[in-house]
Every structure is written in C-alpha cells, then in structure tokens.
Amino acid sequence: MKNKKIHGNVRDAALSILYAVENKQAYSNLLLNSTMDSYGISAKNKGLLTEITYGTLQHQMTLDYYLEPYIKGKLDPWVRTLLRLSLYQIVYLDRIPFHAVINEAVEIAKRRGHGGIASVFNGILRSIQRSGVRSFNEIADPIEKISIETSHPAWMIKRWSEQFGMQKAREMALENNRAPLQTVRVNTVQATPGEVIEMLESEGLTAESSKIIPECLVVTGGQPVRTQTFEKGFITIQDESSMLPAYALQVQPGMKVLDMCAAPGGKTTHIAEKLEGQGNVLAMDLHAHKVKLIEETAKRLGHQTIETTVGDGRESSERFGEETFDRILVDAPCSGLGVIKRKPDIKYTKTPDDFGRLQTIQLALLDEAVKLLKPGGILVYSTCTVDTEENRGTAEKFMNTHPQMEQIPAELPAAFKSKGKGFVQVFPQDFGSDGFFIASFRKTDGSIAES
Numbered sequence: 001m002k003n004k005k006i007h008g009n010v011r012d013a014a015l016s017i018l019y020a021v022e023n024k025q026a027y028s029n030l031l032l033n034s035t036m037d038s039y040g041i042s043a044k045n046k047g048l049l050t051e052i053t054y055g056t057l058q059h060q061m062t063l064d065y066y067l068e069p070y071i072k073g074k075l076d077p078w079v080r081t082l083l084r085l086s087l088y089q090i091v092y093l094d095r096i097p098f099h100a101v102i103n104e105a106v107e108i109a110k111r112r113g114h115g116g117i118a119s120v121f122n123g124i125l126r127s128i129q130r131s132g133v134r135s136f137n138e139i140a141d142p143i144e145k146i147s148i149e150t151s152h153p154a155w156m157i158k159r160w161s162e163q164f165g166m167q168k169a170r171e172m173a174l175e176n177n178r179a180p181l182q183t184v185r186v187n188t189v190q191a192t193p194g195e196v197i198e199m200l201e202s203e204g205l206t207a208e209s210s211k212i213i214p215e216c217l218v219v220t221g222g223q224p225v226r227t228q229t230f231e232k233g234f235i236t237i238q239d240e241s242s243m244l245p246a247y248a249l250q251v252q253p254g255m256k257v258l259d260m261c262a263a264p265g266g267k268t269t270h271i272a273e274k275l276e277g278q279g280n281v282l283a284m285d286l287h288a289h290k291v292k293l294i295e296e297t298a299k300r301l302g303h304q305t306i307e308t309t310v311g312d313g314r315e316s317s318e319r320f321g322e323e324t325f326d327r328i329l330v331d332a333p334c335s336g337l338g339v340i341k342r343k344p345d346i347k348y349t350k351t352p353d354d355f356g357r358l359q360t361i362q363l364a365l366l367d368e369a370v371k372l373l374k375p376g377g378i379l380v381y382s383t384c385t386v387d388t389e390e391n392r393g394t395a396e397k398f399m400n401t402h403p404q405m406e407q408i409p410a411e412l413p414a415a416f417k418s419k420g421k422g423f424v425q426v427f428p429q430d431f432g433s434d435g436f437f438i439a440s441f442r443k444t445d446g447s448i449a450e451s
C-alpha cells in the first residue's frame with residue numbers, strides 16, 4: 001500500500017488504522033486518537049471514524065463470510081481491508097448512500113496504488129447490495145455458526161460454550177458487538193453526583209445516574225474527556241464494572257492500601273476517594289511509563305494520599321516488609337476477554353495458549369500479596385476477563401495453597417445481590433458493563449480453633 005494518505009478523509013484514516021491493527025503494529029484504541037490528530041479529522045467526523053473502524057473490526061469475520069463468494073484469487077491485504085470497511089458501511093450504516101461508499105473506496109484505491117480496482121469494487125459491492133447478504137443458515141456446525149455470525153474465533157466460542165453453555169456464549173458474543181456505555185466516576189471528594197450532572201449539562205452533555213454504581217454517571221452527547229469537568233478533576237473515565245474492586249476492598253479512611261498492578265490508576269484513584277484524604281494507597285506497576293499515567297491522574301484529581309512506585313509485584317514483600325498493608329488489590333494482568341466491546345482487536349490477537357501463562361503470573365502476584373497483608377486484612381483479586389481458568393481457576397488454586405486465606409463475600413452495591421456470595425463473575429450482557437471477576441479473601445491468623 002502506497003503511503004499517500006488523504007488528509008481529513010475518514011475512510012482513508014480508517015483504512016490506515018485497520019491495516020496497522022492487522023499487521024499487529026498497535027491496538028485500535030491507541031491508534032484511533034493519534035490518527036484523528038495526524039489526519040486532521042474534523043470534530044464532526046470523529047464519531048464516524050470511530051464507528052467505521054470499530055464496526056469493521058467487530059464484524060470482520062462476518063464481512064469476510066459475506067465477501068467470500070465474490071472474491072476469486074488473491075487480494076492485496078490492504079485492498080481486502082478497504083473492501084471490508086466499504087461493505088461494513090453498506091450493511092450496517094443506513095445513512096451512507098451506496099454511491100458515496102463506492103466513490104470514496106475508488107478514490108482511496110487510486111491514491112494508494114490500485115487504480116484498476118474500480119470495476120472490481122463496483123461489481124462486488126453492487127452484487128451484494130442487489131442479492132442481499134449470505135444467510136448464516138448455510139453453516140451446519142453450531143459453534144462455527146455463532147463464530148461467523150458474531151465474528152469471534154471458533155476456539156473462543158467453543159471455550160465459552162464449554163464454560164458457560166452455548167446460549168450464554170452466543171449472548172456474550174452478540175453483546176460484544178454493541179457500542180459500550182460511556183461512563184464516568186464522580187470524584188466524591190470534590191463533588192456529589194448531582195453537582196457533576198449539572199456541570200456536565202452546563203457543558204452541553206447529558207448525564208444520568210448509573211443503575212448499578214452510586215458514584216457513576218452514564219454520559220451521552222459528547223466526549224466527557226474533553227470537558228472542563230474532567231480537566232478540573234471532578235470525574236474519571238471508568239467502566240462500571242471496574243468500580244467494583246474499591247467496594248470489595250471495604251476501604252476505611254486511615255487505612256494503608258497496596259494496589260499491586262495499578263496503572264493507569266483507575267482503581268487507585270477510586271480507592272483514594274474512599275480513603276477521604278486519610279491513610280495511604282501505594283500504586284505499583286511494572287512499567288515506568290504507565291506509572292507516570294497514575295501520577296498525572298492523581299494530580300488532576302487532587303489526591304494527596306496516593307504514592308507511586310515502579311516494581312514487580314511478584315518480588316515486593318522484601319521491599320515493603322511483610323504484614324504491612326490493611327488492604328491489597330491484585331487487579332491482575334489477564335486476557336481481557338471481558339472488554340472486547342471496547343477493544344475488538346482482542347478477539348483476533350488472543351490465543352488459547354495465553355490462559356495458562358497468565359494464570360502463572362496471577363498466582364505469583366497473589367502469593368506475594370499474602371505475605372504483604374496484615375492478619376485480618378482483605379485481599380481482592382480481580383480481572384477484566386470472563387475466562388474460568390483465569391478467574392475461578394486461579395482463585396481456587398490460590399485458596400488450595402493458602403489455608404490462612406478465607407474466602408469472604410464480595411461487598412458490592414445492591415444491584416449485584418443476584419450474583420450471590422461467592423466469587424462474582426459479571427458478564428458483559430448482565431448490565432452492559434465490561435465482563436469482570438472479583439474474589440475477596442480475608443487473612444486469618446492461621447491458627448486452627450481448638451474444640
């Protein structure tokens with residue numbers, strides 16, 4: 001593909017993002033912002049670029065299934081990507097006229113070095129428009145059918161079907177293709193949710209209280225990250241599920257808390273808000289550049305109780321001393337299968353080999369956390385995945401090797417009552433929030449009560 005970008009052009013920008021994602025150069029969510037800037041995408045077109053980029057990624061396998069009967073021979077990978085994003089607009093976006101899609105695609109193809117493609121594009125897209133898209137009923141195997149219909153790899157659907165049943169697997173995969181809610185957490189040290197709703201509305205956005213988390217607002221009609229309300233530290237952009245660990249930790253003002261895998265700091269800052277200015281939260285992360293992000297956010301929100309450090313959680317007990325912390329959060333590195341809605345590339349980059357490797361890291365972090373926790377202290381293990389091996393699997397292995405760690409019910413907001421008293425698995429289809437897992441443990445003094 002020739003490096004001749006068309007400044008300000010939404011489809012050309014989408015093509016360059018999707019091409020880079022496919023070549024594993026970067027993640028789509030990171031590329032989106034930088035590409036908007038480098039292409040000079042206008043404010044009114046930013047939403048369209050996001051929609052075309054994420055939509056094409058979300059439905060990639062389905063689009064390939066629709067295109068398959070029409071493609072004879074080999075296509076340059078970028079030409080296939082351009083075809084996909086053009087077909088996405090035709091099938092999924094009502095408001096874009098067919099001729100506009102074709103004209104844009106042909107102009108981009110010419111500029112990028114494939115002038116002769118106009119008739120091919122025209123032919124393929126016109127045929128699909130005329131005869132409609134292929135039915136999924138042609139696919140006999142039920143796993144394969146869900147895989148193509150929802151554009152998730154077959155191994156992933158098979159794994160979820162084995163873990164949760166086929167109906168739940170399908171519901172989850174369909175939910176992953178919906179647009180995520182835009183939610184913010186109110187900095188309760190600075191303002192009440194009601195005050196922040198007024199601030200956001202005075203800046204032209206609409207905000208309403210979340211149905212599941214008291215300090216959370218659901219925002220529409222603009223980008224909260226570009227508001228004064230954000231700039232002045234009244235809100236943090238965070239998914240509702242990610243607000244659960246600070247509850248499960250049962251943080252009280254004055255406590256000493258360790259957030260072992262803290263960057264970019266969403267949960268650290270929530271913990272700081274629960275500390276109400278008294279006590280301390282130590283935010284650690286393996287990567288120095290990510291620790292900087294925690295520091296920036298803590299500064300923006302005005303939290304004085306946050307300290308940061310770069311380090312490996314698996315080797316931290318000597319550094320901080322045993323039995324030092326009242327509360328520890330291990331928000332562990334995981335496969336991220338609960339956040340596919342926000343990061344659709346995860347579907348195509350994860351492999352079945354990832355789970356065992358991640359579980360080894362998760363268990364090593366938890367082992368170290370036990371040493372650092374005071375007797376009577378609470379340890380919360382959380383992930384943003386739905387995978388049983390990394391969630392219940394890791395939590396049970398951990399309990400089996402640490403008899404002094406007693407599992408306790410996760411103290412969550414009332415909406416989560418139906419989730420029971422054990423480990424809590426939130427599925428994306430439960431509330432529309434991210435898939436998330438929480439396990440809570442208390443450290444006993446290890447003695448066995450005498451009878």
Ligand SMILES: C[S@@+](CC[C@H](N)C(=O)[O-])C[C@H]1O[C@@H](n2cnc3c(N)ncnc32)[C@H](O)[C@@H]1O
Binds near residue numbers: 265266268287333
């Ligand atoms: C799920 S993310 C944490 C998200 C964070 N808690 C938040 O709410 O913003 C996991 C983090 O663990 C960090 N990490 C991975 N291995 C680690 C290790 N051995 N020790 C400490 N941090 C680690 C990663 O750099 C990543 O930032």
